[in-house]
Amino acid sequence: MSSTAKRAVAAHLRKSAMAFCDEIGASFADVAGPSRKAEHVAARRRLVQYLRDIRLSYPEIGALLGRHHTSVMYLAKTGEV
Numbered sequence: 001m002s003s004t005a006k007r008a009v010a011a012h013l014r015k016s017a018m019a020f021c022d023e024i025g026a027s028f029a030d031v032a033g034p035s036r037k038a039e040h041v042a043a044r045r046r047l048v049q050y051l052r053d054i055r056l057s058y059p060e061i062g063a064l065l066g067r068h069h070t071s072v073m074y075l076a077k078t079g080e081v
Helices: 003-024 028-032 038-053 058-065 069-078
Strands: none
Touching: 003 028, 003 038, 003 058, 028 038, 028 058, 038 058, 038 069, 058 069
16 A cells, blocks of 8 residues: 555544544544543543444554554453443
């Protein structure tokens, strides 16, 4: 995949994530930011679950959120009921 195509895919994923955040009433900046407030973490967890449902890998989600993939894995694991 060319670098232009990769950028286009990344832009599309970011738009999808932002739309999901809008849908759940959260700011993407807060969700992707460093905040550890309970409401931001809960929204982040829902976003990670959504992104996993559309088949994104943990490293891809981590890149989108500016986090290490193992942090994303832990967030997904702690969100399971």
